[in-house]
Amino acid sequence: MSNRLFQGIIHQMRDSIDRVIGVVDNNATIISCGDLARIGETNEYLALDLNDNTDVFIRDGYTYKPFGSQIRPEYAVFVEGTDEMAVKFCNILTVALSSIKQYYDEKYDKNNFIKNVILDNILPGDIYVKARELHFNTDVDRVVLLIRIVSATDTSAFDVIQNLFPDKQKDFVFNISESDIVLVKEIKSGIDTKDLEKLARSIVDTLGSEFYTRVVVGIGTTVTGVKDLAKSFKEAQVALEVGKVFDTEKSIVSYDNLGIARLIYQLPTTLCEMFLREVFKKGSIESLDQETLFTIQRFFENNLNVSETSRKLFVHRNTLVYRLEKIKKLTGLDLREFDHAIVFKVALMVKKYLTANPVKY
Numbered sequence: 427m428s429n430r431l432f433q434g435i436i437h438q439m440r441d442s443i444d445r446v447i448g449v450v451d452n453n454a455t456i457i458s459c460g461d462l463a464r465i466g467e468t469n470e471y472l473a474l475d476l477n478d479n480t481d482v483f484i485r486d487g488y489t490y491k492p493f494g495s496q497i498r499p500e501y502a503v504f505v506e507g508t509d510e511m512a513v514k515f516c517n518i519l520t521v522a523l524s525s526i527k528q529y530y531d532e533k534y535d536k537n538n539f540i541k542n543v544i545l546d547n548i549l550p551g552d553i554y555v556k557a558r559e560l561h562f563n564t565d566v567d568r569v570v571l572l573i574r575i576v577s578a579t580d581t582s583a584f585d586v587i588q589n590l591f592p593d594k595q596k597d598f599v600f601n602i603s604e605s606d607i608v609l610v611k612e613i614k615s616g617i618d619t620k621d622l623e624k625l626a627r628s629i630v631d632t633l634g635s636e637f638y639t640r641v642v643v644g645i646g647t648t649v650t651g652v653k654d655l656a657k658s659f660k661e662a663q664v665a666l667e668v669g670k671v672f673d674t675e676k677s678i679v680s681y682d683n684l685g686i687a688r689l690i691y692q693l694p695t696t697l698c699e700m701f702l703r704e705v706f707k708k709g710s711i712e713s714l715d716q717e718t719l720f721t722i723q724r725f726f727e728n729n730l731n732v733s734e735t736s737r738k739l740f741v742h743r744n745t746l747v748y749r750l751e752k753i754k755k756l757t758g759l760d761l762r763e764f765d766h767a768i769v770f771k772v773a774l775m776v777k778k779y780l781t782a783n784p785v786k787y
Contacts, residue, residue, distance in 0.1 A: 431526050432458035443515055446506040452476060476502055482516060484508045491516040493524050536560050540598045540610050543652055544659040553653050564652050571609040571626060572644040572662035581637040619682045626678045645680040671782040690779050698776045705773045706757055713756055721749050730767055
């Protein structure tokens with residue numbers, strides 16, 4: 427559709443400018459041109475220039491200026507000549523073509539519509555009106571996945587994800603920042619969290635094993651309709667932030683599985699600090715050394731079983747009992763008692779939360 431839009435502007439301006447003018451896409455293929463015979467031509471050297479430039483540049487006697495709505499330019503306008511007038515013509519054409527593309531995207535593009543919905547850039551009352559205009563299916567289940575790039579190579583993670591989900595009528599992929607990519611996925615009714623995590627795992631593994639790009643994925647809850655997609659997106663954001671605090675080793679975090687971590691994340695920091703002061707009246711949590719904290723972690727992992735924990739730690743049972751008595755003396759909490767263990771477990775998570783000081787949405 428962009429090709430026809432651009433060709434209309436180019437056709438109207440070619441007589442006024444009296445030079446060869448046109449537009450290339452990000453693969454350096456001419457998609458619109460005053461000289462119709464050149465449409466479809468590709469220049470591999472120009473493709474390299476487009477990757478390296480975000481402003482006006484010259485190649486083979488033509489002046490180019492990239493433009494587009496994505497982080498990387500999607501198109502470049504070109505004008506015959508390398509003089510100052512060619513630069514001015516490029517600037518004029520860029521303004522005209524950018525404006526017509528923005529108008530088209532806002533009016534007809536489903537991807538842009540979904541992006542505006544999840545970012546709360548469209549009034550709730552206008553959502554269904556716009557959905558009807560676009561013939562957008564509002565009666566199916568969808569879920570939002572937020573894919574955050576942790577470390578990357580020259581490969582475009584955005585392009586890879588788009589190729590993994592090529593059905594642009596059902597699945598929508600777009601950038602919201604340099605490191606964050608959103609996937610809005612249409613799913614079958616009744617699909618559970620494990621299946622969504624398998625889907626996320628395929629993204630993580632493909633990017634990691636084939637393109638050496640490390641990502642983490644936050645999964646929101648499944649919603650029906652369009653309006654609640656913003657909620658699913660915010661849940662995916664929360665999942666990533668909570669995971670960054672409490673599950674640092676996980677690359678996939680589901681909002682449905684956050685458990686008590688989600689509750690702690692929603693608490694005011696003043697309340698958390700008050701809770702820690704009440705729990706550790708006899709001594710600060712900082713008084714526990716790394717060996718003791720490691721012992722506590724293993725004790726929790728083995729369901730408060732002294733014999734099993736001592737076996738896993740390769741220590742005598744009495745040694746573990748001595749360590750637990752030491753913890754009781756320092757904190758006033760006996761981890762062999764279920765109620766005390768719960769309080770201590772929550773206190774450790776609260777301490778971790780306060781130390782991380784995560785961003786809240």
